Amino acid sequence: MMATFFGEVLSVYSRAVDDDEEDQDNTNEEDEQIRKEIEEKREVHIEWGPEVTKAIEYTGSQTLQCSDFILAVGHNAAGLLSAYVLNSASWDAVGHVSLWNERSRGSCRHSSAPLPGEPACVFYRHRDNSSVLICQSACYIAEDQLFQWTEKVFSCLQPRGLSVMVLSDSPVAEYKTPDYLDASPVPFLRSLKTSTYKSQTLCPALEQPNIVTGLPAAVLNHCQVHQIPTVMYQCYSDVIAPDSVTMGTYKSALSSLSKLVKLNSCPSTDVLRKLAKASETQSNLYT
Template sequence: MATFFGEVLSVYSRAVEEDDDELDDENEEDEQIRREIEEKREVYIEWYPDVTQSVSSGNCTLQCSDLIIAVGPNASGFLSAYVLNTESWDAVGHVSLWNEKSRCTSRQPPLPGEPACRFYRHRDNPSVLMCQSTCYVAEDQLFQWADKVFGSLLNRGLNVMVLSDSPVAEYKTPDYLYGSAVPFLRSLKSSAFKDQALCPALEQPNILTGLPAAVLSHCQVHRIPAVLYQCYTDVIGPDTVTMETYKPALTSLSKLVKLEPCPSADALRRFAKVSEAQSNLYT
């Protein structure tokens, strides 16, 4: 069939069509792998039978007036030694997740001493909840964690306190830090928190990262009163001196949470590691 000068004819190539088919197959395979990874890295909140009836999927029915979240070995050890060891607290749930550093995927309650994220409720005042997090939460799971935890709670009348650990090497200051000044607390709060913080505010250019930052950001966006107390310490593992640094932070909750002023040596020994002298050429 004759064509006029300048007409553009469509040229079809079997090789191009085969390449397109292979590309579509690769895209479908990549999409399937991506979905499997997302499902594997999903964050789940496992509530125990005591509260399952009051927490249904998609409904915020669990009443909570005060939520205390401890992130890190020293913050979690402080709650164990000074709070959970003295009051009547019941385990009511835990977070189930999987990532490169955490394998908290079991739907069953985690074993004692195992890195996990546990929830406790006060037996006499069920509106007070505590959360101990000693497992690693990956960056892509932080939003899920905050969204699902707070999605199970009634935000009306909710107050949040976060206790977190951080190495003093990450603290930025133009002044020299004397050894006697470590450990120390710094605070950050959401705009809805109107009370006075019990320690100096975190100075710029210091920033928060990880789960504490995700929780405080969620509270800021949803206008939930929240205050965070970050402890900077020069000790890698949990120790009694760093744990005691958190005691002033809970003075504002003295009517709700009873602190053990002087835990026994056995109680502290369970949650703190005794520092040993490093071996050298002469020992």
């Protein structure tokens, strides 16, 4: 608005102001579109095989009947299952989780199974006891994807009668103790459990102020809230790569499931060789 010399008040069109508002609106729309595309790209997807899909659809609750769910997070935890458990013909891959982030770019395809050697989360089920489910998580899951992963996986499992065991790798450099001389020989296990887990743990509890992070923490938190009996065994090791000694540390944790999960007395040398080779490739400075 402006006034003339004769006292009239005239409406003045300010093109600069309108152009600024239009540019701001366009910028907001572009930002919103980019944000939406990023969220869609970082979405977590679960793909089940035909048998599991049929079993889930058959139940009225649209969930899979499962008595024991074993989650292995990290190269040594996952390597133990590959070398001592899954190398037998009794286990079938029945599904996988696909996701994309800055460190897991190879697992963005959710329409097909991951390629051999590709970082992924793969589910296995025992042929003779379909109520036992194993998941190997060998890919990095970003912080903004942890809640998605946990909610989507557990929404497929019947919570009634379910028990969960988490095996997790952790560098010993992150372990805190008031007296270094009293620390256990490396590698060693520490445990955490939910309030509904009543069985005796097979190693000392994780001392304060040590904390659990990543997928193991997300699973423990979910199971605590939903009152699912869960125990986590975290192995502290001074090696990053898959190591037979570190893998063997988890064997005592699986002893409580000996009736459901049988450990091979002689691990697969082929599997151990592949794990070592993959580790050498990943640690190469020039690859």
